[in-house]
Amino acid sequence: MSEVKGEYNNRIERYNLTAIALHWVMALLIITLLALGYYMVDIPKGVPNRADYFNLHKSLGVLATFLIFLRAGWRWTHPAPKLPSNVPGWTVSAAWWSHLLLYVCMVLQPLTGYLSSSFNKYGVKFFGIELPKWGWEDAALRDLFMKFHHLIAALLVALILVHILAALKHLLVDRDGIFQRMLLGKNESTKTT
Ligand code: HEM
Ligand code: HEM
Secondary structure, rough: OOOOHHOOOOOOOOOOHHHHHHHHHHHHHHHHHHHHHHHOOOOOOOOOHHHHHHHHHHHHHHHHHHHHHHHHHHHHHHHOOEEEEOOOOHHHHHHHHHHHHHHHHHHHHHHHHHHHHHOOOOEEEEEOOOOEOOOOHHHHHHHHHHHHHHHHHHHHHOOOOOHHHHHHHHHHHHOHHHHHHOOOOOHHHOOOO
């Protein structure tokens, strides 16, 4: 891990353990869901275990829904730690807007998936447990919600790529300790939120 440049090292406010744990568990889950989603839609109809992939995607997607509401609730009651004053204003706004968009997509993506699945005959099972259907069989509504699901998936991919590049820039180029705010580390004695 690269060292944090000089004087800001001890003054950086960090995310706390709950926020860090939720961030990394959800990062893994959402990247898995994106990969699984794009993989499974290419499996030709008639392949015997095709439905297993869809059911796994739906189950993990429902799990992600619980976690995102937990996370959004936590975030609502625990504001993000302030960025150090040397970070340029445009970077602060870019981070604020991109994080907000990530939250919006994280809420809308499982909702559109669930709604679309509610308007087809298969419904949603959570690791085998049948969940309530919010609709009836209706191909037009199913396709409409699925269109949104596909669109938001593409937006999420773009946002996550920019997010990862920005995080890596902080870690490797700026070396300003911003990346470490989302890690447990040496600075744990500094202020957390
Ligand atoms: C390997 C991939 C990832 C890396 C390296 C990464 C890194 C980071 C870092 C360093 C921060 C803290 C920024 C700061 O100090 O202000 C952060 C915040 C955040 N990340 Fe990630 N992240 C990754 C994946 C994701 C994914 C997949 C998502 C969601 C789709 C995500 C959503 C967020 C959000 C919403 C915040 C803001 C947290 C808040 O203020 O509540 N990240 N990420
Ligand atoms: C954060 C959560 C989720 C992510 C990131 C995600 C991502 C994706 C992606 C990338 C695809 C492929 C899109 C494409 O081909 O353009 C997909 C398809 C699909 N997703 Fe999700 N998904 C999530 C949650 C859910 C949930 C909760 C459900 C239902 C309960 C669901 C049901 C589906 C279905 C049925 C398809 C297949 C659509 C088709 O046949 O074209 N997804 N998802």
